[in-house]
Amino acid sequence: MFKIPFLDLPPLRAAAGTVRLPGSKSISNRVLLLAGLSEGQTLVHDLLDSDDTAVMLASLKQLGCVLEQVEGGPLKVTGIGAKLQTNAAKLFLGNAGTAMRPLTAALALLAATQGGEFELSGVARMHERPIGDLVDALRGLGCEVACLGNEGYPPLRLSGPSELKLSEPVRVRGDVSSQFLTALLLALPLVAEQDIHIDVVGELISKPYIHITLELLKRFGIEVKREGWQRFTIPAGSRYRSPGEIHVEGDASSASYFVALGAIAATGQPIRIEGVGSASLQGDVRFVEAAEAMGAVVRAEANAVEVKRGAWPLRALDLDCNHIPDAAMTLAVMALYADGPSTLRNIASWRVKETDRIVAMATELRKLGAQVEEGPDWLRVHPLRDWQPAAIHTYDDHRVAMCFSLAAFNGLVTASPVPVRILEPQCVAKTFPDYFETLFEVVSARPEDIPVITIDGPTASGKGTLADVVAHELGYIVLDSGALYRATGLAARRAGVELDEAEAVAAIAAKLDLHFAKGRVWLGDEDITDALREEASGLAASQVAAHAPVRAALNQLQLDFRCLPGLVADGRDMGSMVFPDAPLKVFLTASAATRAERRHKQLISKGIPANIAGLREDLEARDARDKGRTASPLQAAADARRLDNSAQTIEESRDLVLSWWAEARPFKGSALSH
Numbered sequence: 001m002f003k004i005p006f007l008d009l010p011p012l013r014a015a016a017g018t019v020r021l022p023g024s025k026s027i028s029n030r031v032l033l034l035a036g037l038s039e040g041q042t043l044v045h046d047l048l049d050s051d052d053t054a055v056m057l058a059s060l061k062q063l064g065c066v067l068e069q070v071e072g073g074p075l076k077v078t079g080i081g082a083k084l085q086t087n088a089a090k091l092f093l094g095n096a097g098t099a100m101r102p103l104t105a106a107l108a109l110l111a112a113t114q115g116g117e118f119e120l121s122g123v124a125r126m127h128e129r130p131i132g133d134l135v136d137a138l139r140g141l142g143c144e145v146a147c148l149g150n151e152g153y154p155p156l157r158l159s160g161p162s163e164l165k166l167s168e169p170v171r172v173r174g175d176v177s178s179q180f181l182t183a184l185l186l187a188l189p190l191v192a193e194q195d196i197h198i199d200v201v202g203e204l205i206s207k208p209y210i211h212i213t214l215e216l217l218k219r220f221g222i223e224v225k226r227e228g229w230q231r232f233t234i235p236a237g238s239r240y241r242s243p244g245e246i247h248v249e250g251d252a253s254s255a256s257y258f259v260a261l262g263a264i265a266a267t268g269q270p271i272r273i274e275g276v277g278s279a280s281l282q283g284d285v286r287f288v289e290a291a292e293a294m295g296a297v298v299r300a301e302a303n304a305v306e307v308k309r310g311a312w313p314l315r316a317l318d319l320d321c322n323h324i325p326d327a328a329m330t331l332a333v334m335a336l337y338a339d340g341p342s343t344l345r346n347i348a349s350w351r352v353k354e355t356d357r358i359v360a361m362a363t364e365l366r367k368l369g370a371q372v373e374e375g376p377d378w379l380r381v382h383p384l385r386d387w388q389p390a391a392i393h394t395y396d397d398h399r400v401a402m403c404f405s406l407a408a409f410n411g412l413v414t415a416s417p418v419p420v421r422i423l424e425p426q427c428v429a430k431t432f433p434d435y436f437e438t439l440f441e442v443v444s445a446r447p448e449d450i451p452v453i454t455i456d457g458p459t460a461s462g463k464g465t466l467a468d469v470v471a472h473e474l475g476y477i478v479l480d481s482g483a484l485y486r487a488t489g490l491a492a493r494r495a496g497v498e499l500d501e502a503e504a505v506a507a508i509a510a511k512l513d514l515h516f517a518k519g520r521v522w523l524g525d526e527d528i529t530d531a532l533r534e535e536a537s538g539l540a541a542s543q544v545a546a547h548a549p550v551r552a553a554l555n556q557l558q559l560d561f562r563c564l565p566g567l568v569a570d571g572r573d574m575g576s577m578v579f580p581d582a583p584l585k586v587f588l589t590a591s592a593a594t595r596a597e598r599r600h601k602q603l604i605s606k607g608i609p610a611n612i613a614g615l616r617e618d619l620e621a622r623d624a625r626d627k628g629r630t631a632s633p634l635q636a637a638a639d640a641r642r643l644d645n646s647a648q649t650i651e652e653s654r655d656l657v658l659s660w661w662a663e664a665r666p667f668k669g670s671a672l673s674h
C-alpha cells in the first residue's frame, strides 16, 4: 500500500495482463457476521483483508468469536451460536457501512433478548452517515436504541433486555440505504420464533445488495420468502447453520476499475480480471453492461471477465445507475473519454456514502478541466480534451482515489498529456489496499513519461540513504546503480576473471542475474546484500566501473529500472549519462572529513575496525580515480542542483530535494492543496 501524502501517476498509455481481485467487501462482511452468529466453525476462503473487514473481525473477536487464520489458507471462525458471550462491549466500526448497520441490528436484538449494553461508533464521517431508518425499525420492534450524538446517526448505544413486538410486520424505509433492510434480514433470524415479516417503506434502492444478502442467508440455512421488493418473511424456526466452508468471490465493484481500464486502454491483449464473472452474486458485475454500452468488448466466463477496447472514443452514456451505486463512480471518469456528455441518474445515495460523492466527483472532475453539471440525484460529465494537471483530493473515499487513476490515460486523447496526483492514496485500504500496486502491474507508460530523480555524488556522500528516503516519500522505486557495479565486481571475482580485463568483466556484467527484492539484492539464488557492503566490494566496483564496455553493458539494465510510478536513481553518472532527461538531478557532496567520519561510524557500528585517517585517504584516492577516469568520470550534470549535506540532517536534505521536486512538477500550490 502507498502510505504517502500523494501518489503521482504519470501519463499512462496502455493496459494488458491479468488481475486477481481481492475478496468482495459486501460478501466478506456478511459471511463474517453470519459465521459469527452460527454455532460451530466456518472456514472462510479468500476473505477480503482490508479496513472494512478488519473492523468487523475486531468486533466479532470482542463479542467472543474465535478467529484462527490457517497459515496461507482460510480463516476459521467459531461462532457464538446466537448466544451472547459478553453483555457489554464498545465496538469501533471505522467507516464500514457493512459492519455498522448489520451489527447494530444484531446487537440490538441480542441485547433485547439476552440483556446487555453495546456502544457502536466509527470515524467522524460514519457519524454523519444516516442510520435513522434502521434505528426507527429497531425501536418499532421494541429494541432500546439511543443515538449518542445526533438523532438518527451513530454513535449508538443498544441496551436491553426489553420486550420485542414481533407479531406485527417490521417496517423499514429502503430509500436511503439498502443496508438497513440487509441488517434486519441478517439479524432477525436470531429471534424468529414465529414468522417475521419485514415491509419496505418507500422505493428500495441498491436492490442487488439485497440479493447478496438473501443468497448468503440461504447458504447459512435461512430461506427468506420475498414478495417483490416490498415484503420479506423470515420463516419461524430459522436458525443459522454454518455451511462449514465458504468461498468469497472477488469484489465486483473493485473489478470496475479494471473493466474501465480495458475499455480505455487494452488495444492489443485484453485485461483479464479473475475472481468475478457471469456466475457472480454481486450486482456490480452488471457494470460490464454499462462499459459495453460505452464501447468495451467484454468476454465473460463464470468467474472471470476479459475486456478490450471497442469503440474509441467511448460512446456517451445516459444511465439509471441505482443498481450499481458504487461502480457507477467509475463511469463518471470514463465519461471524460466519451464522444458526448454522459449522464448518471438516480444516484442520490452517493450523498451519504464515504463522502458526498456527487460533490466530490463534480469538484475533482472540474479540477481536471472538465465541464460537469450536477443535480440532487444526477451528474453529467462532458468529454475532456484540454486536460489540466490536478491534485485530486480523495475525501478519505477509496473509490474517488481508485476511479481517478483512470484519468491518467489522458494522453490517449490529448497531445499534451498531464500526470494526475492522487492525494492520500492510502484511503484505498477500505476495500483494496493494493489497488495501485495491482494497477501498475497491468498498465504501461512511455519511459520518457516516467519521472526520474537522479542523485549522483562521490562515495560516502549519503546518496543511498537520501535516495531511499526520497523514494519512500514519493512511492518510487530505487535504483542503487553502485550495487550493479559492486555485483559485477563480485561476480567477476567469483568467476576468476581479473578486474582489469575490461571485455571479460563486461561479458559478466551483460549476463548479471541480479534482482532487488524487499531491500535485499540477489545474484541468482544468493542474497549478496551484505557481501556488497564490504569495503572490498566498493573497491572492486570502482575498478570495474572504469571500463567503458562494463558501463555500456550495464546501461540497459539501469534503464529498465524506469518503472511506474517513478524512479530515484543513485550513482555517479545517473544524471549525466544514464537518465539525461531526468526532470530533477541532484549532485550530492560532503567534505572528505565528513564522509570519512560517516564511513567510520558505519563500519564501527557493524563491528568492523576502522581508522578515520586511513578511510579519508582511501576516499580521496577513490574520488581522484572516479573523477579522472575516461569512461563517465564523476561530474555533476550541467543542469544538476548541488547539495552539500556536510552540515545537514538526512531529513533536511530530503525536504530540500522534495521541495526541488515540487518545483519541477506541474502541480502548483502545496501538495495537499484541494
Ligand SMILES: O=C(O)C1=C[C@@H](OP(=O)(O)O)[C@@H](O)[C@H](O)C1
Pocket: 025, 026, 027, 097, 098, 176, 177, 178, 179, 182, 205, 206, 209, 325, 326, 349
Ligand atoms: O449492502 C452492501 O454491501 C452495500 C450496499 C450499498 O449501499 P446502499 O444500500 O447504502 O446504497 C453499497 O453502496 C455499499 O458499498 C455496500
Ligand SMILES: C=C(OP(=O)(O)O)C(=O)O
Pocket: 095, 096, 097, 098, 326, 353, 354, 399, 431
Ligand atoms: C458505500 C460504500 O461503503 P459502505 O459499505 O461503508 O457503505 C462503498 O464501499 O462504496
